Amino acid sequence: MSKRLAVAFTGPSNSGKTTLILKVARKLIHDYGKEVAIIKHDPKDKARFDVEGKDSYKFSDTGAEVIVTSPNRTTYFSNRQKELDEMVRLFDKFDILLVEGLKNLPLPRISIFREFIDSDYFPYMNALATDDSLDLKEYDIPSGVDILDINNCEDVISWIFKNAKEI
Known part of the structure; x- marks a missing residue:
C-alpha cells in the first residue's frame, strides 16, 4: 500500500477553511488522481445528518453505532467522539x-487567516495560508512557519506533499 498522508487546517470561523479544503480536495482528486478523505470537527455540535422521525435517526437515537447503506452512499452515525486512529x-x-479543525491532533497544520491573525494559533501553526488582506509585518510570526497564498491551490498542495504526516 502506498503511503497515506494527513494534514490539518485551522482558523477562525469564516476564514476560508472549508473553501480551501474543497479546492485542495478537488484538485488532488481530479488533477493528481488521489483518493481523499476529509474529517471536519464540529465543536458546537451543529451538524445534522438525518431528520427526526426517519429510521436512521431512530436507530442513531438509541445510542448505537449505525451504518446506513444505499446504492450510492454509506453513512456512519456514531454517538461517541472518535480518536484520529479510529476515524482513519x-x-x-x-x-x-x-x-x-481539531487543533490538538498531532498533525502538520495550515492555519488560515484573513484580515487579522489570532496569535493563540501560533503554537499549532506550521504554515499560514493568507491573502493580501493581511500585513504580515504587523505580526511576530514564529520562525519556521511557511507562508502560503490562500488563492494558490498548487502552493498549498505542494506544501502538503512536503510536510504532511505519514499515517
Whole structure:
C-alpha cells in the first residue's frame, strides 16, 4: 500500500477553511488522481445528518453505532467522539486525509487567516495560508512557519506533499 498522508487546517470561523479544503480536495482528486478523505470537527455540535422521525435517526437515537447503506452512499452515525486512529480506520482506503479543525491532533497544520491573525494559533501553526488582506509585518510570526497564498491551490498542495504526516 502506498503511503497515506494527513494534514490539518485551522482558523477562525469564516476564514476560508472549508473553501480551501474543497479546492485542495478537488484538485488532488481530479488533477493528481488521489483518493481523499476529509474529517471536519464540529465543536458546537451543529451538524445534522438525518431528520427526526426517519429510521436512521431512530436507530442513531438509541445510542448505537449505525451504518446506513444505499446504492450510492454509506453513512456512519456514531454517538461517541472518535480518536484520529479510529476515524482513519473507518475510511480504510485513501491517499490523503484533510482534517478541518481539531487543533490538538498531532498533525502538520495550515492555519488560515484573513484580515487579522489570532496569535493563540501560533503554537499549532506550521504554515499560514493568507491573502493580501493581511500585513504580515504587523505580526511576530514564529520562525519556521511557511507562508502560503490562500488563492494558490498548487502552493498549498505542494506544501502538503512536503510536510504532511505519514499515517
